[in-house]
Amino acid sequence: MKKYITIIIIFLSVLLLISGCANNEEASQQKITIAEQYGLAYAPVQLIKELNFLKAADPDLEVEWKQLSNTTSIRESMLAGEVDIAFMAIPPFLIARDKGMGWKIISGLSESPLGLMTNREDINSLADFKTDSKIALPQPGSIQHILLSMAAEREFGEVDRFDEQLLTMSHPDAMNALLAGREVSAHFASPPYLFLESREEGIKKILSGREAFGGDFTFIVGVSTEQFYEEQPQNYSNFLEALGKAIEFIDQKPDEAAEILADNYNLEPSEMRDYLSWSRMKFTSKIKGLDKFIDFMAAESYLEKNSYQYSELVFEENLAGEKAILEEGASQNEE
Amino acid sequence: MKSKYKQRFFWGILLAFIWQLTAVSGIFSELIFPGLDQISIVLFKSLQDGTLIKQIAFSLSVIAQGLFLATIMALLFALTAYFSSTAAGLIDTLTALAHPLPGIALMPLILIWFGSGRMAILIVIIHSVLWPLSLNLSTGFNSIPDIYTLIAKNYRLNKFEFMYKILIPASLPYFISGLKIAWARSWRALISAEMLFGAINSLGGLGWYIFQRRVFFDLPGVFAGIIVIIMIGIVVEDFIFAKLENKTVKKWGGLK
Numbered sequence: 001m002k003k004y005i006t007i008i009i010i011f012l013s014v015l016l017l018i019s020g021c022a023n024n025e026e027a028s029q030q031k032i033t034i035a036e037q038y039g040l041a042y043a044p045v046q047l048i049k050e051l052n053f054l055k056a057a058d059p060d061l062e063v064e065w066k067q068l069s070n071t072t073s074i075r076e077s078m079l080a081g082e083v084d085i086a087f088m089a090i091p092p093f094l095i096a097r098d099k100g101m102g103w104k105i106i107s108g109l110s111e112s113p114l115g116l117m118t119n120r121e122d123i124n125s126l127a128d129f130k131t132d133s134k135i136a137l138p139q140p141g142s143i144q145h146i147l148l149s150m151a152a153e154r155e156f157g158e159v160d161r162f163d164e165q166l167l168t169m170s171h172p173d174a175m176n177a178l179l180a181g182r183e184v185s186a187h188f189a190s191p192p193y194l195f196l197e198s199r200e201e202g203i204k205k206i207l208s209g210r211e212a213f214g215g216d217f218t219f220i221v222g223v224s225t226e227q228f229y230e231e232q233p234q235n236y237s238n239f240l241e242a243l244g245k246a247i248e249f250i251d252q253k254p255d256e257a258a259e260i261l262a263d264n265y266n267l268e269p270s271e272m273r274d275y276l277s278w279s280r281m282k283f284t285s286k287i288k289g290l291d292k293f294i295d296f297m298a299a300e301s302y303l304e305k306n307s308y309q310y311s312e313l314v315f316e317e318n319l320a321g322e323k324a325i326l327e328e329g330a331s332q333n334e335e
Numbered sequence: 336m337k338s339k340y341k342q343r344f345f346w347g348i349l350l351a352f353i354w355q356l357t358a359v360s361g362i363f364s365e366l367i368f369p370g371l372d373q374i375s376i377v378l379f380k381s382l383q384d385g386t387l388i389k390q391i392a393f394s395l396s397v398i399a400q401g402l403f404l405a406t407i408m409a410l411l412f413a414l415t416a417y418f419s420s421t422a423a424g425l426i427d428t429l430t431a432l433a434h435p436l437p438g439i440a441l442m443p444l445i446l447i448w449f450g451s452g453r454m455a456i457l458i459v460i461i462h463s464v465l466w467p468l469s470l471n472l473s474t475g476f477n478s479i480p481d482i483y484t485l486i487a488k489n490y491r492l493n494k495f496e497f498m499y500k501i502l503i504p505a506s507l508p509y510f511i512s513g514l515k516i517a518w519a520r521s522w523r524a525l526i527s528a529e530m531l532f533g534a535i536n537s538l539g540g541l542g543w544y545i546f547q548r549r550v551f552f553d554l555p556g557v558f559a560g561i562i563v564i565i566m567i568g569i570v571v572e573d574f575i576f577a578k579l580e581n582k583t584v585k586k587w588g589g590l591k
Contacts, residue, residue, distance in 0.1 A: 010353070072550050077369055096552045102367060139550045168546075173446065183450030302551075 004131040004173070025240075026276075031062035032235050035086040037073045040191040040275055041110040041220045042087055043321065044246040045281055046264050047257060050198070051249075053242035061235060069170065070138065078103065078104040085239060087220050089143035089194070090293050097313065102226040104312075106236075107243055107319035108287040111277070112219040113280040114147065114209030117197045119178050125206055126155055127160065133185035136167045136174035141302065143219065144188035144241055152214040159300050178203065195275055210280070217289030222319075229315055244319050250276065250283045285319035298326040369555040377549035387544060392565060394540035397453060398525050402517060403461030409465055409513075412499065413472035426469065434466040438524045442531055454530045456540070463519040463524035471516065474501055475509025508584045515576055520570075526564060 032054070036045055048054060054063050066083060068074045071092040077083040079101060087109055097103065116126075116135070123129060137144040145166070152161040168185060169177065171193045177184040179200060186206070189197055210216065222243060229236055250257045258273035265272060272282050275281070290313065298306030314320055351371055357363070358370035365373075381387035416423040438459035445455045483505055487497045503510070529542025541545075541560055548556030 075552065079364075099366065099552045101552070140547055141550050176447070177450075180447065183452070285385075 016055070017216065021266050031064055032085065032232070033064040033066055033083050034239075034241060035066045035068050035077065035083045037069070037071075037074070037087065039090070039220075040265070040281070041112045043111060043257070043261055043276065044243065044250050045087055047246040047249060048242050050260050050264060051246070054238060057242055058181055058235070058237040061238065071142065072139065075101070078223075078225055080175045081225075081227070082137040084232075084235075085222060085224045087222050089219060090217075090221055090290060090333065091143050091146045091297060092141060093142055093221060093223055094293060094297060094303060097308075098305055103223050104229070104311075105287065105314045105320065106222045106224050106240060107247075107285045108218045108219065109220040109222055109247070109283070109285070110218070111216060111280065111282040111284065111288065112209075113189065113194060113278065114144065114190050114212075114219070115194050115205040116186055116188050116207040116212075117178060117194070117203050118206055119181050119203050120185050121202070123206060124183065126151060126162075129165070129185070131165060134165050134167045134183060135162055135186045135188065136177060138170065139168050140166065144190075145206075146293070146297065146302070147209055147212040148188060148207075148285070149194065149300065150214070151207055152170040154214070155302075191278065191281065192267075192275055213289060213292070215289065215292070217292070218284075218287045221287060226313070229317075240319055247283050247285050248321075285321075286326055287320045346588050366554065369558060373555040374558045374562070377555040378555070378562060381544075381556070381559055389538065389558070390541050390544040391567070392528065393538050394525060394542070395567075397456055397540065398460060398521055401521055401525075402464060402514075404457075405461045405464035405468060405521075406514070406519065408461070409468035411471055412465075412469040413476055414502075416469075416473055417476045417502070418494070423473075426473075430466050430470055433462065434470065436462075438462045439527055439531065442528075456525065459524050459528040460521045463520045467520060468513045468517045471509050471513030472506065475506030475513070478509070479505045483506065503585075507587075511576070511580060511584060514574070514579075518571060518576070522568060 034045070036042060036049075049065060054061060066077065068077065068083075073089045074083060074086045074088060075092065075096050078086060085106070093103070093105065120133065123133065129135070135148070137148065139145070140163075148162055149159045153159045160163065167174075169184070169187075171187075171189060174184060174187040175189065175193045175197060178187045178197060187197065198205060209219075213251075224236065224239075254276045255273055258276050259269050261276075262269040262272040267275070294303065294308060297303045355371045358365075358368050362368075378387075412426050416426045441462065442460070443534075445458050449455050449458055479502065481542075483501050484497075487501050492500065525540065526542040526545075529540040529548045541564055545557050545560035548560060
């Protein structure tokens with residue numbers, strides 16, 4: 001008798017779980033959830049929030065902003081159907097796409113300077129790293145990790161040359177460790193940490209993201225799930241329009257944008273202005289370097305598939321443009 | 336004893352069956368609910384190419400080291416507390432302060448003071464084990480019947496003989512139950528510390544293995560790591576500790 005009761009309880013809880021999931025999906029129909037991360041490369045997204053671009057497009061739309069601390073948790077929330085639109089670097093997007101996650105790129109967001117910063121006097125190039133000097137970066141499979149592997153491949157022909165000496169740390173933790181000079185010899189930083197570190201004495205850049213990649217590349221792209229694209233085309237279009245407006249605003253009126261965003265980033269307006277106009281900091285919806293990332297990551301078996309149609313990776317309705325622009329970006333990279 | 340394993344086996348099979356049925360039915364996407372076939376393939380592959388074995392060995396070696404160091408420290412603490420009431424006050428205060436504090440809460444401090452390698456994980460383990468173990472040991476020492484200490488006096492045992500022949504054997508049940516708590520706490524602390532500290536890319540233990548699978552969007556891999564953690568937990572609690580109890584306190588009649 002007891003056995004049957006237990007079995008019934010188990011089945012009931014499974015049923016409850018299923019119905020719980022169904023409810024979630026229904027709830028997300030009436031609103032749009034956007035995941036945000038901290039970093040200067042996400043400035044246009046912050047601008048959408050500050051200037052209420054989405055409310056302007058549709059006053060009835062309920063917008064939820066979710067602050068998540070890393071790409072992996074954003075990816076997982078999207079998989080759970082809790083987040084509709086998010087922003088991240090190309091490699092983590094490709095890894096999940098390759099594993100079969102139903103999502104695509106909606107637009108490029110920014111190009112950004114990245115840099116491998118070291119606090120050690122005796123390190124002037126990648127070749128100077130000894131096996132016991134640790135390099136901090138956000139996580140394996142992140143754009144920083146892929147860029148480092150690209151540089152290792154080019155200079156030494158060994159993709160995994162530094163893999164044994166990587167430390168997984170968030171940017172703020174890594175910056176603290178680098179400044180304290182403990183444990184960490186180098187940090188693959190993105191702005192604003194890159195800018196903050198480059199102002200410190202005794203810390204220098206030994207490799208830029210551009211050198212590692214061998215050309216220009218898009219740092220952050222916007223992504224959305226196929227489900228959201230198909231089920232809420234109006235909200236999708238509204239968001240795309242708002243994003244386009246925000247990118248244009250930052251590109252054309254950087255001073256005004258800096259004024260608006262300074263509070264958001266806890267910076268002085270003048271500092272914010274410096275950062276937004278830093279050389280190679282560029283806000284554009286074009287996507288550069290997608291092909292090269294795919295080629296490299298497939299060759300080094302981060303990805304299983306090595307060729308993708310543009311339409312498999314980017315939504316038909318997007319801000320990045322047709323394939324032609326992608327190829328133009330790729331050919332620039334080969335120069 | 337036998338029927339316990341029979342029951343577990345039965346329920347385990349049933350749960351696995353339900354799991355597989357749910358996975359195959361396609362209610363959930365394969366990405367969020369992988370089938371047991373996928374999980375076992377990844378588990379087998381990781382075991383075969385040595386990546387998982389390496390991580391298991393790392394985790395077990397860190398925890399063994401941590402448990403050993405913490406046990407010695409706890410013994411020293413409890414013994415000094417037993418023989419000196421001033422020290423007892425100090426150790427009692429320290430324990431009261433540190434015992435309720437999860438090791439993970441100390442993470443930012445540990446990161447700054449000790450960096451983020453093996454050392455940091457070791458500190459978290461020692462912290463999570465030291466306090467409950469010394470509490471248990473102190474309780475054990477203090478609950479020894481007076482008659483034992485009187486016997487020691489009769490035989491004119493010196494302090495070391497008293498410790499070695501009476502104090503420690505008499506409080507062994509407390510020591511072993513303390514060790515059990517210590518194991519349980521340190522095993523959990525170990526896995527979470529490994530996940531958080533992100534240790535060193537190649538060698539970071541089982542927690543790191545799970546984190547790495549997660550980052551590369553490999554859910555079957557995550558489950559493979561979880562299964563290994565469960566297995567090790569069962570083996571240690573059911574076999575090693577059960578054996579230890581049978582061989583010592585149960586045999587000596589210290590435990591009912």
